[in-house]
Amino acid sequence: MYLxxxxxxDGAAIQRISPSGKPTSDARPVTKGELPGVVxxxxxxRPRWVWSRAQDWYxxxxxxxxxxxxxxxxxxCGSILANSALTAHTEYAKNAEKLVQDDDTTPARALQxxxxxxxxxxxxxxIKPVVAGVVELRNEFAAQQAALAxxxxxxxxxxLQLLLAAESAGxxxxxxxxxxxxxxxxxLHEQILTEALGPRPPLGHRPxxxxxxxxxxxxxxxxxxxxxxxxxDLMRALHRNGIEVKSTRKWELQQSGHPAIQxxxxxxxxxxxxxxxxxxxxxxxxxxxxxxxxxxxxxxVSGRWASRGGGALQIPxxxxxxxxxxxxxxLIVADASQLEPRVLVALAQDTKMAEAARDKDLYxxxxxxxxxxxxxxxxVALLGAIYGATTGESGRLMPQLxxxxxxxxxxxxxxxxxxxxxxxxxxxxxxxxxAPSLGWLRSQQSTTAEEQRRADTIARSxxxxxxxxxxxxxxxxxxxxxxxELRRRLRTFRAEGxxxxxxxxxxxxEVMVHAADDAVEACVEAIREAADAAKELMFGRxxxxxPVSIAVVDSYDKAK
DNA sequence: AAAGCACGCGCG
DNA sequence: AAAGCGCGCGTGCTTT
Numbered sequence: 001m002y003l004x005x006x007x008x009x010d011g012a013a014i015q016r017i018s019p020s021g022k023p024t025s026d027a028r029p030v031t032k033g034e035l036p037g038v039v040x041x042x043x044x045x046r047p048r049w050v051w052s053r054a055q056d057w058y059x060x061x062x063x064x065x066x067x068x069x070x071x072x073x074x075x076x077c078g079s080i081l082a083n084s085a086l087t088a089h090t091e092y093a094k095n096a097e098k099l100v101q102d103d104d105t106t107p108a109r110a111l112q113x114x115x116x117x118x119x120x121x122x123x124x125x126x127i128k129p130v131v132a133g134v135v136e137l138r139n140e141f142a143a144q145q146a147a148l149a150x151x152x153x154x155x156x157x158x159x160l161q162l163l164l165a166a167e168s169a170g171x172x173x174x175x176x177x178x179x180x181x182x183x184x185x186x187x188l189h190e191q192i193l194t195e196a197l198g199p200r201p202p203l204g205h206r207p208x209x210x211x212x213x214x215x216x217x218x219x220x221x222x223x224x225x226x227x228x229x230x231x232x233d234l235m236r237a238l239h240r241n242g243i244e245v246k247s248t249r250k251w252e253l254q255q256s257g258h259p260a261i262q263x264x265x266x267x268x269x270x271x272x273x274x275x276x277x278x279x280x281x282x283x284x285x286x287x288x289x290x291x292x293x294x295x296x297x298x299x300x301v302s303g304r305w306a307s308r309g310g311g312a313l314q315i316p317x318x319x320x321x322x323x324x325x326x327x328x329x330x331l332i333v334a335d336a337s338q339l340e341p342r343v344l345v346a347l348a349q350d351t352k353m354a355e356a357a358r359d360k361d362l363y364x365x366x367x368x369x370x371x372x373x374x375x376x377x378x379x380v381a382l383l384g385a386i387y388g389a390t391t392g393e394s395g396r397l398m399p400q401l402x403x404x405x406x407x408x409x410x411x412x413x414x415x416x417x418x419x420x421x422x423x424x425x426x427x428x429x430x431x432x433x434x435a436p437s438l439g440w441l442r443s444q445q446s447t448t449a450e451e452q453r454r455a456d457t458i459a460r461s462x463x464x465x466x467x468x469x470x471x472x473x474x475x476x477x478x479x480x481x482x483x484x485e486l487r488r489r490l491r492t493f494r495a496e497g498x499x500x501x502x503x504x505x506x507x508x509x510e511v512m513v514h515a516a517d518d519a520v521e522a523c524v525e526a527i528r529e530a531a532d533a534a535k536e537l538m539f540g541r542x543x544x545x546x547p548v549s550i551a552v553v554d555s556y557d558k559a560k
Numbered sequence: 561a562a563a564g565c566a567c568g569c570g571c572g
Numbered sequence: 573a574a575a576g577c578g579c580g581c582g583t584g585c586t587t588t
Contacts, residue, residue, distance in 0.1 A: 230584055275582055311580055314571040387576030394575055468577040508572045
């Protein structure tokens with residue numbers, strides 16, 4: 001059953017609709033205050049909630065203690081359907097195309113783009129539903145369902161439906177994880193900061209350790225006014241001292257043996273800790289022992305999630321000790337091992353590489369088959385194939401890899417050719433890469449030799465993008481299915497009154513579950529089962545393993 | 561003074 | 573040791 005939840009005057013309206021989007025009841029107006037109660041009541045019928053975006057409604061509902069099982073996120077699904085090659089022939093895609101301005105690269109969207117970044121601390125106050133009433137949303141849903149029905153190939157149609165379901169589940173999970181937050185022990189974080197930087201300085205001042213290093217650098221580089229935070233300033237000072245670097249990047253500085261390099265690198269490292277994850281970050285993003293980032297589902301064209309605020313997807317290793325389970329609980333950190341290479345194996349149906357992928361360590365398997373047992377070489381070669389490396393060691397290893405695995409390498413090469421020619425590519429479940437911009441197309445019609453060279457560079461760059469898109473995007477789909485399957489199992493535990501865990505973090509190919517001690521075993525099992533289920537949902541029964549490495553730990557730094 | 565860009569570095 | 577893909581964000585610096 002589908003229940004439409006739309007904006008209506010100051011509150012909302014709820015209407016039953018059929019799978020094709022026809023109303024099967026009158027729209028019921030509900031005030032803001034009544035909404036949680038009404039939705040909770042209706043949820044007992046296990047509907048699929050159809051709404052503009054999960055972000056518009058679900059944070060508020062969750063804050064009132066209302067959890068929902070499933071939804072259809074019109075904005076996310078619309079964006080997929082408007083771009084997918086599988087629905088390119090439909091009215092839906094053709095209408096969406098008209099909405100795209102022809103002078104930029106904005107992806108087609110059936111509804112409004114996401115709201116501007118909300119200011120921190122206002123996660124639940126600031127969000128206003130998009131101005132979209134019952135009729136508008138119902139029509140949108142009907143149009144999306146019609147587009148789905150227009151996909152003739154039953155297999156492809158099923159995949160696309162799976163993608164929309166997984167994406168919508170992701171939207172729900174993202175809001176729930178945002179609500180739950182990552183368990184964060186502030187005093188452990190502060191301890192790390194104080195040990196590395198000294199006591200907290202007044203606002204706008206360097207902490208003692210940075211101050212000392214800065215003075216040391218000024219002295220060693222004979223530059224009394226040096227600001228090491230200014231690349232220009234720093235570069236001039238280095239040059240004055242005969243350190244001939246072309247940039248101030250860490251790896252380039254490491255080439256030099258000058259005695260000032262060591263304190264400089266130390267300064268850079270500590271400065272990073274202070275500015276990106278120091279006391280200010282802690283004040284801003286951690287409340288009541290939880291880090292509450294905002295996840296942006298569909299924030300990356302490939303289908304990966306992005307995040308907004310607090311750098312949720314970049315929790316650096318050196319502060320992970322502060323991510324700590326609550327008393328009587330554990331963190332279960334699960335990681336899909338070598339996900340992208342395994343997805344490539346499944347996509348390309350490379351039986352030879354599948355043999356290697358039967359091993360828990362895929363790189364070791366590949367090393368044994370084609371690289372004389374050299375695991376590092378095998379890894380560099382394979383990642384190079386997925387990213388489109390042309391130079392360096394990775395580039396040199398490509399022919400060797402192609403000889404051993406013509407199908408897998410051929411698959412990514414084909415994706416690269418498509419991109420270079422200005423065509424789009426499509427993931428396993430049907431998410432397509434954006435079409436090239438008009439500017440791109442224009443660049444390819446160059447005449448002079450100089451223009452031609454530039455055009456080739458741009459074309460190859462797009463080829464690397466599409467090459468990676470199919471693999472990264474399909475891997476993101478696997479991860480979305482994994483996450484959705486895991487959530488379903490955790491909810492079942494709870495519904496049956498058994499101990500369960502809560503999803504608290506997700507990062508591309510990694511999930512974190514916070515669970516009471518007596519729930520750990522079941523959660524671990526659920527994580528593994530969900531991974532198997534995700535594989536089968538996406539690829540059916542294939543002889544490729546998607547092993548998950550799981551660490552049960554007190555703190556995040558102990559995982560891996 | 562605000563907005564936008566380049567750099568550099570964190571994560572997968 | 574970096575390279576080839578995808579991101580967010582703080583800082584300095586330039587443009588508006």
